[in-house]
Amino acid sequence: MEKKKKGKAYAGYYFLGLVVFLYFFLFLFEPEKTQSSLLATGNLLVKIIPVLILVVFFMGIMNYFIGPQKVLKYVGKGSGIKGWFLAISTGILSHGPVYVWFPLLKELRDRGMRKGLVAAFLYNRSVKIPLLPVMIYYFGLTFAVVLLFYMVIASVVEGKIVETLEE
């Protein structure tokens, strides 16, 4: 058990090492493209740093103000429709790449958040209101409205299935 925990703690470093190795390997064959990749990563980091700071801030605030009892009340087992509404709306309103939110979701889940609501939150990360004009420009308003309607429904379906599988 202890060994497994230790391995899990180092998994991130192994993964990072593997990606760095991939960069070195690709640099041998495609030096220009690899340099462009590094530049693209730099640009991406600049964009996500404010979101990362926001996530750490939320985690700190949560540690201080929101105990397991409150998490259980709003997004725990007995949260009902209110919990689904909260997961869907916060999923739509959250910003930045999806993986940046994993640590915060882990904290919430450890405090009693339903796994189905975690899945619903992640699914609704795909519905981005600021990006809607671009979608409307390419596909029209009717398409955007119909697609978003089905995506919100799909998020609940996914949450329910995940919950059933995880029980």
Next chain:
Amino acid sequence: MHKQLLLPSIHRRLKGKVEDVTITLMNTPEIPNKSKNILASFYKALKNFGAMLPMLLGITLLLGLFQTFVSNQIISSVFSGNLWRDALIGAMTGSISAGNPIISYIIGGELLKQEVSLLAVTSFMVAWVTVGVIQLPAEALILGRRFAIARNIISFILSILVSIATVATLTLIQ
């Protein structure tokens, strides 16, 4: 033996002192204690987040590689012209792709111009934002392997179902 006899008396004396200290601490103003708790909360948050940082950095580096090495042309070249096969290919390509959703809208718009079906384009765009093969290692490590795999498989199936429902509704409306 002597030690055993001594211990209870020491314990009794210490217990009294510990109670005194507790009462003194309880009577001190709350603000220093509160700020200490806030600091501890943020320290814990930073520590937990720091543990996940190598994985998040690895994913960001991988996304950088994807953006440079996988061009829009490569993505559009995989579609065959068959309606159902293209829907599946769309979901598969969307699943292994990553980046800002705007990029998926732009590629989707270009694919429509190349006469790829709306069904395939929709499943491509939905899978792009809901399935994350590149982020899977981070999701599995942080949220659990079982949860991550189940969520991504369900999202993949749903991307096709959502696109069928969307295109069917649009056909009915228009």
